Amino acid sequence: MTLFVLSILVFAASQLLPGDIGRNVLGPFASSHDVQALNHELGVDRPIYVQYGDWIWRLAHANLGMSLEYKVPVASLLGPSLINSLKLATVAFLLVVPLSIIGGVFAALRRGHLPDRVITLTGLSLTAVPEFISAIMLILIFGLLLNWLPVTAASPPESDVITQVKYLLLPGMALVMVLFGYIARMARAGTIEALDSDYTRTAYLKGLDTRTVISRHVLRNSLLPTIAVIATQMGYLIGGLVVIEKLFNYNGIGQRIYTAALNKDFTMLQSGVLVVGLVYLTATLIADVLYSLLNPRIRYAAAE
């Protein structure tokens, strides 16, 4: 259902784009006959609902159409870009999830004390700072002042995994800085709720030591809402990619969408935006499944 609305939104947004696509592609000096011919070839001279049906039909057959700019199938360009973006997102993800969960749980255990205030306020502030600013600061500190990391994201061709990761660290860290605050805040809130609950008190009164109580009883409950938040942040993560990939000049899906928008490459833009939405919905779906697997209350309810 959401997917259907999403496809309509994407389609509607692309209809907003300046009317005469053929004119845009061929430039102002093309003859009006050629423009009409191209419009007819692209099918954009037909009624809107026919175009939408046709578009959905082709999507269902995994046909994303031809790029207006490069004259090659959109999929052949989007595919590699998507993989590049996923690499970058994975690096960011592997950094941010453990960091922010540890940070959030630690803050909750030291609630009201200095470590809590520091983690909460830092997270809050980092989250608020636009990603390109965080990235600029990281470049200034790690790239130029300390000279530890390369300041571009694209590693030399044929480089091994470690070198690739090294090149992705700076842009990955910029994304981490924005996401850290949300996830840490959620982990903190979840942990505090679990710490205050009756079952935690029971566990303590049973004579279990703190370590067991935290790992067996508190964490299992506190991390559930955190998983949900991580999934919703995937959408943001992809948006962040647009800016970060441009800043580091990295060939990912964000960069593709950006250049497609600049060049008025409508088919590319349409597909790129839809892919972004799809990735987000998939992430939410995975989170839902994980959530029910980890939460016995939902698991047993579904089994009955």
Next chain:
Amino acid sequence: MSTAVPAPPAVELSQASIARRETLGQLARSKTFITGAIIIAFWVFCAIFGTKIAPHDPLDQSFPQLLGLSRTYPFGTDQLGRDVFSRVLAGAHDILIIAPLATLLGIVGGTIIGLVTGYFRGVVDDVVSRVVDAVLALPLIVIAVTVLVGLGHSTLTVIVVIGLVFTPIVSRTVRAAVLAERQLDYVAASKLLGERAPYVMFVEILPNVMAPIVVEATVRLGYAIFAVAGLTFLGFGVQPPSPDWALQIADNYTLLNAGTYWWTVLFPALAIISLVVAVNLVADGLARVLSR
């Protein structure tokens, strides 16, 4: 006031005003709120008087290019020979107009939709919820770039796009508050009195859900600044030759690969950081006091 209207409801009024005074007192004692408010006040002052207090004209390109820090140019000069210090002082102007207006649009639209969907439930509610889900599935920056390319980027379009994307998000917050509120006796009483739905929504319920709306507004303002800065960096927001901070960074960040000229981006970056952190401190302070 009391001299003009010597009417009896003074008791009720004073109770409301005592509560309000208490809230203000708590805010005044909140360190996070005060710190944020002072920083914001500073940038608002700069946005209004920036060009007057700046030592040089922020648009003047007649100075030597890419000079380091010195007494005449405290933050150096950029690659077009403009004084970075003056540009940082004047750079708050555009973003402090665009971001609050976009927030206002989103808050007003979101409040109306949230009240209607939360109050009536039913089909309208379902449809709006689905649209909200779909909007949330797309990153703001992707939506904005797509629409801005289509409609052309003017300041007004930037405001409207961000405001429209905020509307469903705000409506979700307001709807949740209204759902809790409509269960209460005063709403039922008001309905029994025969009040019409718009009256119940806007006169009875609205004042009681103001706290979450105010908090949401400050949080949204932070996001609006975030979004405007990002769009400007990509070239779809504030246009040159404005001394806007994000624009300064977009103009000069390519020089960073050479490893020099850091001052052209560091100072505008610090300025943006101080502004967004300040907005979030205010939001945090408000949330703590109002949610009590």
